[in-house]
Amino acid sequence: MTETSERYVGRSVPRREDAxxxxxxxxxxxxxxLPGMLHFAVLRSPVAHARILSVDVGPALALPGVVAAFTGEDLADDFAIGLPCGWPVTEDIKIPDHPPLARGEVNHVGDGxxxxxxxxxxxxQDALELIEVSYDELPAVVDVEAALADGTPLVHAELGTNHCYTWPLAVGDVxxxxxxxxxxxxxxxxQQRVIPSAMEPRAVVVNPEPVGGGFTIYSSTQVPHFVRDILAMICGVPDSKLRVVAPDVGGGFGSKLNVYAEEALALALARRLxxxxxxxxxxxxxxxATTHGRGQVQRIAVAAxxxxxxxxxxxxxxxxxxxxLQLLTPGIAVFGAxxxxxxxxxxxxxxxxRGVFTNLTPTDAYRGAGRSEAAYAHERIMDDLARALDMDPAEVRLRNLIPPFSQPCTVPSGVMYDSGDYDACxxxxxxxxxxxxxxKEQQRRRESGDPVQIGIGIGNFTESGGLSPSKVAAGVRLQSGGWEAATVRMTISGKVEVVTGTSPHGQGHETVWAQIAADALGVHPDDVEVLHGDxxxxxxxxxxxxSRSLPVGGVAVHLAAGKVAEKxxxxxxxxxxxxxxDIEFSGGRFSVAGTHAPGVTIQEVAMAASLAANLPDGMEPNLTADxxxxxxxxxxxxxxxxxxxxVDTETGRVRIQRYVAVDDCGPIVNPAIVNGQLHGGIAQGVAQALYEEARHDDAGNPTTATLADYTVPAxxxxxxxxxxxxxxxSPTNPMGVKxxxxxxxxxxxxAVMNAVIDAVAHLGVTHIDMPATPEKVWRAIQEAR
Structure with missing residues (x-):
């Protein structure tokens, strides 16, 4: 381990997580x-809406290997509150009770x-089949538009309506x-419902600690701190008695930004047993059982x-x-406003x-939450406007772009964007x-009557990333991620420890945070250990x-490392x-300006700080900063x-010929990781455009209940x-990152949907809903003809 003059920020340092x-x-x-570990399984409702007349777990208890079985009524006293909604977007929002196990009524297929x-x-799992449940089935509400019509059955009769909230915003004289x-x-x-489909489904283990009376909770979660704090409320356990660990997590895409019934059940069962x-x-x-994404009907109009x-x-x-309402359910659509x-x-x-209740699995965050839906609507309407004006869709966009700005700029929705040069991008x-x-190639194919037509689709966007701050942002109060914490310390051996409050599930934080700390302290990234998720x-x-980890959590690491370097x-x-x-710091070595003396390395300084035998008066030992x-x-x-x-006009089959993306996320720390994030995100957007849809029949039964029915692209x-x-x-943080x-x-x-429609617009097709399956595209062509 030696000091280094190399710079690591801006380089594609290989991901240390991958080995x-x-x-x-x-x-x-x-x-x-764990020794003596028990396993539990959840019996889930096979119907979307019903009164529970009786539940008999007795037959299940007779099965060899079964230790206990409980109904929602049995566990009612184990929970201080139901699963909370963390983002009540209006004062009059309607929030139904959400117990970890249903009591009296089930409200979607999969309700525990x-x-x-x-x-x-x-x-x-076998014992679940022996539990006897009697249901009195009720009418189900599955269509978000029909849910608000007079006489429609109610998802929650006690609320008196399927209307959850109305959230308005107005700027200027519309x-x-x-x-x-x-x-x-x-x-x-x-915006059809989509299923996050992380490589690793959810899982939780709770271990009662023999000393201290606390619990260690291992969960495949994006939010271990949220899990700790919210489970403390649900189960009435002091948060000081809960340790939450997110081990390696195989993807989340927003679905693991939640605290679920099964986590509360695991804690309650471990405490009971x-x-x-x-x-x-x-x-x-x-x-x-895991939240779905999207699920919107969008009506948008532009005047020009x-x-x-x-x-x-x-x-x-x-x-x-x-x-x-799961943790963020009502706020997702509002966030896109x-x-x-x-x-x-x-x-x-x-x-x-307007938020609307249905008898379907709750929706919540899904990659790009709120912002993806917004970009889809404004880019679809831009193409529709271009067709109405008989203009090129690129030209319409270029005429309306916000001029370049390097300091915060108020935009039509009333918030302040930080910086942008949209025309150049x-x-x-x-x-x-x-x-x-x-x-020109498109025109040639149209004139020749080629059955395979090409389309060009543009997807311009911006997003509110770096989810923060804790207070009012740009005059508009939003629920947000808020602050982030970091601790950086150098040990007596000169190694660096970084403790971060962010909890990665594939993003590469260990690699990127090590690059940031290494540059600030003049060490090699291999000498930096990044601790997280506990x-x-x-x-x-x-x-x-x-999109908050780097512009909030990574910047916190940068600032903490800077404090260490200053000390x-x-x-x-x-x-x-x-x-x-007179002290200069370069390549991990401090020296006196204008001299040729060798100076001291930061590792030598770290040892001196730890031994504390020769420090400036009044200085505390150790090189550490929060x-x-x-x-x-x-x-x-x-x-x-x-x-x-x-687009094959004879079969409706769509093939993506090229995909070009120019993104601006501010200065880049690790180009390979940026590209990897873009690859994954684009794949999910393509999947929604062409393949994925969580479908249900009129009774609320899922018809895409397996990966044989729900099409995830390879x-x-x-x-x-x-x-x-x-x-x-970005001017909002000292690294400028976004x-x-x-x-x-x-x-x-x-971009994909605009391209599909553009390919067949000359045939009279001006609208297709996602996903643009071959059948849907073919039918649109036939109807237009």
Missing amino acids: ALLTGRATWTDNIR VAVVVARDRASA DAAFAQADVVVEGRYL GAPVKWVEGRSENHI TREGTILGMRVNLLADMGAY FTYCGLYDFGAYSFEC MRKALDLVGYEDLR TAVAPFGRDTYG AKKIAAHLLEAAED THFDPPNFTWPFGTHICVTE ASDLPNFELDQTVTP GIGESGAIGSSP
């Missing part, structure tokens, strides 16, 4: 085996009715903008001049809550979202894809979601008997994605992604 993942040495929650605890997982417009274009777009308990979700169970200048925009949403205006500059904007993407040549090691944190400089000046202002970074505003990554599709279904960047630093984790999922679905 364990690729060689089978990762620790998943399901890998955890009883649990069985056994000595092995198979016995617990009525005047529409009144003076030469053209008004309206669109109705569907005095033994470790485990629950592991099956894949089909995942389709009905005949030259294509946008004057105003109206947005009206119906957002499907599902049967209950501030980006439906996209990158475009106009004077008047209104937004209204979009033109770079157009040049990279060869836009003009593609239009509330005993990192007691303070706000966890990982909303080391004071000690070095003392050791070198020089004035602090930081809580609370940014003044969100960051606003942006980009232009362009998709080129081939690598062979995806094109090569051509990626490039522009760099516009975040990239969700960008790919935001720009991709509108």
Whole structure:
């Protein structure tokens, strides 16, 4: 271990996480085996809506290996409260009770009715079939528009309505903008439900600690600190008695940004039985018990001049809550309110979202939550506007982009974006894809009557990333991630420990945080250990979601490491008997400016700080620093994605010929990790556009309950992604970084769908809803003809 003059930020340092993942040495929650561990399984409702007349767990108890079985009524006193909603978006929002096990009524297929605890997982699962439940089935509500009609059955009769909330926003004189417009274009777009489908389904293990009376909870979660704090409330256990560990987590995509019934059940059962308990979700169970994403009906209208200048925009949403409000359910659609205006500059904007209950699995965060839905709507309506004006869709966009800005700028929705140069980004993407040549090829195919037509789709977007701050952001109060914590310390050996409050599940924090700390302290990244995901090691944190890890958590590491370097400089000046202002720090070595003396390394300073025998008067021992970074505003990554599709007009089959993305996430710490995040996000957006949809019949039964029915694309279904960047630093943090984790999922679905429709627009097709399956595309062509 030596000091180094190399810089690591900005380089594609190989991910240190991958060796364990690729060689089978990762620790998943399901890998955890504890002495005397019991397993539990959840009996789930097979109907979407029913009164529970009786539940008899007696037959299950007779099965060998079964230790206990409980109904919701049996466990009612084990919970101080039901599962809470953490984002009540209005004062009059309606929040139904959500017990960890249903009592009296089930409200969606998959609602938990009883649990069985056994000595092995198979016995617990087998015993579920012996539980006798009598249901009085009730009418189910599955359509979000029909749910608000007079006479529609109620999901929760005690609420008296299926209406959850109405959240409005208005900026400028929208009525005047529409009144003076030469053209008004309206669109109705569907955001179908999607299932997050993380590689690792959810799992939880709870171990009662023999000393101290506390509990260690291992959970495949994105939010260990949230799990600790919320389980303390649900189960009435002091948070000081709960240690939550997120081991290796195989993806989350927002679905693990939640505290679920099974985590509360695991804690309650471990407390009751005095033994470790485990629950592991099956894949089909995942389709009905883990939150779904999206689920919206979008109505959007733009008013414009005949030259294509946008004057105003109206947005009206119906957002499907599902049967209950999970942690962030009502806020997801509202969060998008501030980006439906996209990158475009106009004077008047209104937004209204109505949350609606249905007898379906609850919705919640899914990669790009709220922002992806917004980008889809504003990019679809931009293409519709271009068709109405007989203009090129790229030209319409370029005419309306917000001019370049390097300091916060108020946008049509009333919030302040941090920085942007949208014109440069979009033109770079157009040049990279060869836009003009593609239009010529498209025209040639149309004129020749080629059955395989090409379409070009543009997806411009910006997103509120860096999910923060704790206080009012740009004059609008939003639920957000808030501050983030970091501790950086150098040990007596000169090694570096970084403790972060963020909790990765594939993002590469260990690698990137090591790069940041290494540069600040002049050491090699291999000499930096990054500790995370354990509330005993990192007691303070706000966890990982909303593209916040780098611009909040990584910046906290940067600031804490800077504090360590500043303290080391004071000690070095003392050791070198020089004035602090004369000390230079380069390559991990402190020296006196203008001299040729060898100076001292930061490792030598760390040893001196630990021994404390020769420190400046009044200085505390050790090189360590804590930081809580609370940014003044969100960051606003942006980009232009362009998709080129081939559509077979005889079969409806869609093939992506090219996919180009130019993104701006500010200065890049690790280009390979940025590209990896974009690859994954784009894949999910393509999947929503062409493949994925969580479907239900009229009774609320899922018809995509397995991966045989729910189509997740394979690598062979995806094109090569051509990626490039522009760099516009954010003024909201000292690193200028913005975040990239969700960008790919935001720009991709509108780019793909616009390309599909563009390929067949000359045949009279102007609208197709996601997913654009071959049958759906073929039918649209036949109906247009």
